[in-house]
Amino acid sequence: MANESVISVVDPEVEFEVKSEAKSESKSEASPEVDPKVNNDGYEVVHSKSPLFYDLYDRKAELKHQTHYCPGCGHGVVHKLIAEALQELGLQDKTIFVSPVGCSVFAYYYFDVGNVQVAHGRAPAAATGIKRSCPDKIVISYQGDGDLAAIGTAEIVHAANRGEKITVFFVNNGIYGMTGGQMAPTTLVGQKSTTSPWGRRPANEGFPLHMAELLATLEAPAYIERVALSDNKNIMKARRAIRKALEIQRDRTGFSFVEILSPCPTIWGKDPVEARRWVLEKMTPTFPLNVFRDRRPEIPAGNEPPQRPVADVLGITPKAGAHDTSKRKHAHHFRDVKINIAGFGGQGVLLLGQLLIEMGMREGLEVSWLPSYGPEMRSGSAHCHVCLAKERIGSPLVSHPDVLVAMNEYSLRKFAHEVVSGGIILYNGASLPADFSAPEVQVVSIPAAEIADKLGSTKAANIVMMGALLEETECLAPGTALSVLEDMVKKLDLLEIDRKALTAGRLFIDEQAHLGAVSQPDGFA
Ligand SMILES: Cc1ncc(C[n+]2csc(CCOP(=O)(O)OP(=O)(O)O)c2C)c(N)n1
Ligand code: SF4
Numbered sequence: 001m002a003n004e005s006v007i008s009v010v011d012p013e014v015e016f017e018v019k020s021e022a023k024s025e026s027k028s029e030a031s032p033e034v035d036p037k038v039n040n041d042g043y044e045v046v047h048s049k050s051p052l053f054y055d056l057y058d059r060k061a062e063l064k065h066q067t068h069y070c071p072g073c074g075h076g077v078v079h080k081l082i083a084e085a086l087q088e089l090g091l092q093d094k095t096i097f098v099s100p101v102g103c104s105v106f107a108y109y110y111f112d113v114g115n116v117q118v119a120h121g122r123a124p125a126a127a128t129g130i131k132r133s134c135p136d137k138i139v140i141s142y143q144g145d146g147d148l149a150a151i152g153t154a155e156i157v158h159a160a161n162r163g164e165k166i167t168v169f170f171v172n173n174g175i176y177g178m179t180g181g182q183m184a185p186t187t188l189v190g191q192k193s194t195t196s197p198w199g200r201r202p203a204n205e206g207f208p209l210h211m212a213e214l215l216a217t218l219e220a221p222a223y224i225e226r227v228a229l230s231d232n233k234n235i236m237k238a239r240r241a242i243r244k245a246l247e248i249q250r251d252r253t254g255f256s257f258v259e260i261l262s263p264c265p266t267i268w269g270k271d272p273v274e275a276r277r278w279v280l281e282k283m284t285p286t287f288p289l290n291v292f293r294d295r296r297p298e299i300p301a302g303n304e305p306p307q308r309p310v311a312d313v314l315g316i317t318p319k320a321g322a323h324d325t326s327k328r329k330h331a332h333h334f335r336d337v338k339i340n341i342a343g344f345g346g347q348g349v350l351l352l353g354q355l356l357i358e359m360g361m362r363e364g365l366e367v368s369w370l371p372s373y374g375p376e377m378r379s380g381s382a383h384c385h386v387c388l389a390k391e392r393i394g395s396p397l398v399s400h401p402d403v404l405v406a407m408n409e410y411s412l413r414k415f416a417h418e419v420v421s422g423g424i425i426l427y428n429g430a431s432l433p434a435d436f437s438a439p440e441v442q443v444v445s446i447p448a449a450e451i452a453d454k455l456g457s458t459k460a461a462n463i464v465m466m467g468a469l470l471e472e473t474e475c476l477a478p479g480t481a482l483s484v485l486e487d488m489v490k491k492l493d494l495l496e497i498d499r500k501a502l503t504a505g506r507l508f509i510d511e512q513a514h515l516g517a518v519s520q521p522d523g524f525a
Pocket of ligand 2: 177
């Protein structure tokens with residue numbers, strides 16, 4: 001055995017090693033230094049996992065030895081080919097991978113690149129947004145046939161038709177894998193699925209959709225090829241196509257699309273070898289392998305989409321000096337404040353949130369506003385999450401607010417338990433419901449609707465609450481509130497009421513809340 005080379009697969013995820021005793025002996029004689037290509041067991045590593053993949057795929061303890069793909073699944077092969085191509089082209093740090101809904105939903109566990117996981121079928125739309133806002137990045141839309149050719153048909157057709165400079169890898173396994181084998185638009189005629197147990201019948205389910213051919217009828221795409229993971233020769237062709245598609249994006253040539261016929265042994269009920277054969281023998285007659293498009297699209301010059309900063313497009317360009325803390329109108333005593341404003345539609349719940357973020361922006365803070373409301377036009381429940389922060393906001397979602405503004409009893413009961421310990425609840429009501437208790441937070445009842453009514457419009461109850469909020473938390477300056485109201489409220493009579501409502505809310509906290517409106521514990525101010 002001394003001169004015999006042994007090839008073994010030690011890691012199920014790919015580490016081919018060659019053991020050559022003669023070689024390692026002579027090496028150790030020549031030099032005691034450790035050769036990085038020889039591992040601890042004396043095996044020479046001749047092929048290993050792409051460094052573009054994470055070292056560790058985080059999995060549950062009992063599944064640690066395997067990826068989440070079934071043995072023989074084509075997704076693993078496609079992942080490997082994409083990783084190798086990105087590595088060879090030196091694009092790892094520039095790549096943003098958009099993963100779909102389907103078996104490959106967890107692609108972000110494997111690729112050590114920027115990752116975004118999107119809703120079913122929306123990958124080309126999300127990729128469009130990412131590419132347009134980050135034109136120097138390499139943006140990959142990775143999709144199955146259910147994702148791309150069923151629920152996402154519109155997205156892919158329009159992204160291709162616009163000639164977005166993204167790369168789409170379309171893994172066509174002729175079936176819905178993740179959900180257990182329903183018919184896909186690419187299911188073959190006669191092929192059985194859980195939703196066509198008799199086999200696909202064109203008279204009932206139509207013919208298989210040829211996505212590569214369909215997209216090739218459009219003018220904009222630069223590159224469209226169909227390849228197959230049926231045997232080594234074809235896998236090498238797939239490798240070249242994947243690399244070429246990425247080069248096309250790197251060179252800013254245009255939209256590139258590779259359809260990859262791929263085995264799904266589990267749902268097809270075949271072993272991995274049979275499944276590969278099935279790709280060649282059954283799929284390629286329906287989906288011929290071909291380069292359908294390879295040309296630089298002729299797009300009239302000067303037709304590029306405008307590249308403007310997002311803030312500019314939204315018209316929220318910060319005013320000069322807004323980020324200069326020395327010029328801030330208000331010394332903020334907090335790092336961030338998270339607020340949930342909840343009530344019925346029509347109570348100005350969402351507007352109150354918008355006023356607060358406008359004030360925050362004017363005071364140079366980072367802000368976010370996340371509305372949530374039901375389908376009813378009026379009177380349905382509505383709430384919005386508001387974040388005011390000195391640093392960038394990671395997520396606009398507020399699970400545990402510092403402050404809850406509850407405009408009605410329903411919202412009080414629904415959201416009170418979410419408020420952080422030591423937080424504040426401002427309740428629009430003369431008194432709290434008898435059985436309500438929130439021992440760990442300060443609760444203030446403010447008869448905002450009544451106050452607003454006396455001022456001339458119940459609609460101003462939200463502004464009364466805003467005054468109370470500003471006075472209680474001192475998170476923003478009342479002067480900023482006034483200037484925002486003056487800019488945003490167009491009707492003069494309403495503006496006058498709002499001004500009074502703002503003052504009334506503040507005065508209520510200063511002068512009356514101590515006299516009995518605080519439920520528990522007292523002395524919050
Ligand atoms: C909006 C929406 N509709 C339906 C589903 C259910 N669903 C999850 S994956 C999937 C199809 C996956 O098939 P495919 O895109 O071919 O990917 P594969 O799993 O075969 O790789 C469907 C219908 C969903 N998650 N979201
Ligand atoms: S069900 Fe099919 S597509 Fe999904 S992981 Fe298994 S083999 Fe792959």
